[in-house]
Amino acid sequence: MHKLLEKLSRDHRNLEKILALLTTQLDNFFAGKESNFDLIIELMEYLEAFADQGHHPQENLLYQVARKRIRGHDELFERLARQHLDLAALTRTFRHSLEGVLHEAVMSRAELETQGREYVALQHLHLALEDREVFPLLDAELTQDDWDVITTNMPKHDDPVFESPDQIRFYNLVAYLEREE
Ligand SMILES: [Fe+2]
Numbered sequence: 001m002h003k004l005l006e007k008l009s010r011d012h013r014n015l016e017k018i019l020a021l022l023t024t025q026l027d028n029f030f031a032g033k034e035s036n037f038d039l040i041i042e043l044m045e046y047l048e049a050f051a052d053q054g055h056h057p058q059e060n061l062l063y064q065v066a067r068k069r070i071r072g073h074d075e076l077f078e079r080l081a082r083q084h085l086d087l088a089a090l091t092r093t094f095r096h097s098l099e100g101v102l103h104e105a106v107m108s109r110a111e112l113e114t115q116g117r118e119y120v121a122l123q124h125l126h127l128a129l130e131d132r133e134v135f136p137l138l139d140a141e142l143t144q145d146d147w148d149v150i151t152t153n154m155p156k157h158d159d160p161v162f163e164s165p166d167q168i169r170f171y172n173l174v175a176y177l178e179r180e181e
Helices: 003-030 037-069 073-100 109-141 144-153 171-180
Strands: none
Touching: 003 037, 003 109, 003 144, 037 073, 037 109, 037 144, 037 171, 073 109
8 A cells, every 4th residue: 555545544543543532532421421521622623633624635635636547436536525524514513512512502412412423423434435445446546656746745734643742732632642552
C-alpha cells in the first residue's frame, strides 16, 4: 500500500479509538452514570479540528485526482465528498448541542442521544467504506505520477493529539490516552 494510504489508514485507527472512547462516555452519560463531560467536549473538538479540518481535506485532494483517473466511480466519489460535508456539519451540530446542555439550553436527552448515535454511526460507515472499498481501489489504480501530484499538493496538517499533542487544548484527552498506554 502507498505510504500516504498507510498514513491515512493510521489516522482511521486513531479515529476509531476516539469514536470508541466517545461511545463509552456517551453510554455512561445517557445512562445517568459517571462520565467526563470535559473529555466528551474535547473528543468532539478533536474530531472537528483533525477529522474535519485536517484529515478530510487530504482525502478530498486524493479523491479529486482519483476521480479524473479512475473511470466509472463518479457516484462513489460524490458520495465520499457528500459524507465529508455531512460529517463536518454533524460534528458542529452535535458539539453545539452538547455545549448547550452545559448552558441549560432546551433540548431533550432523547434528542441529544439520537443526534450523537447517528453521528457516531455515520463516522463508522464512512471509515468502513474508505477502508474496505476506496483505499484498495486507489492503491490498485493510481500510478506513481498520480501519487507525485497528490504528494506535492497535499495540504499539511498535524494531528493535535496523536502526532503533536496539544497538552493545553486537549488536556483531558491527552492525559487519558497517556494513562491508557
Ligand atoms: Fe473520509
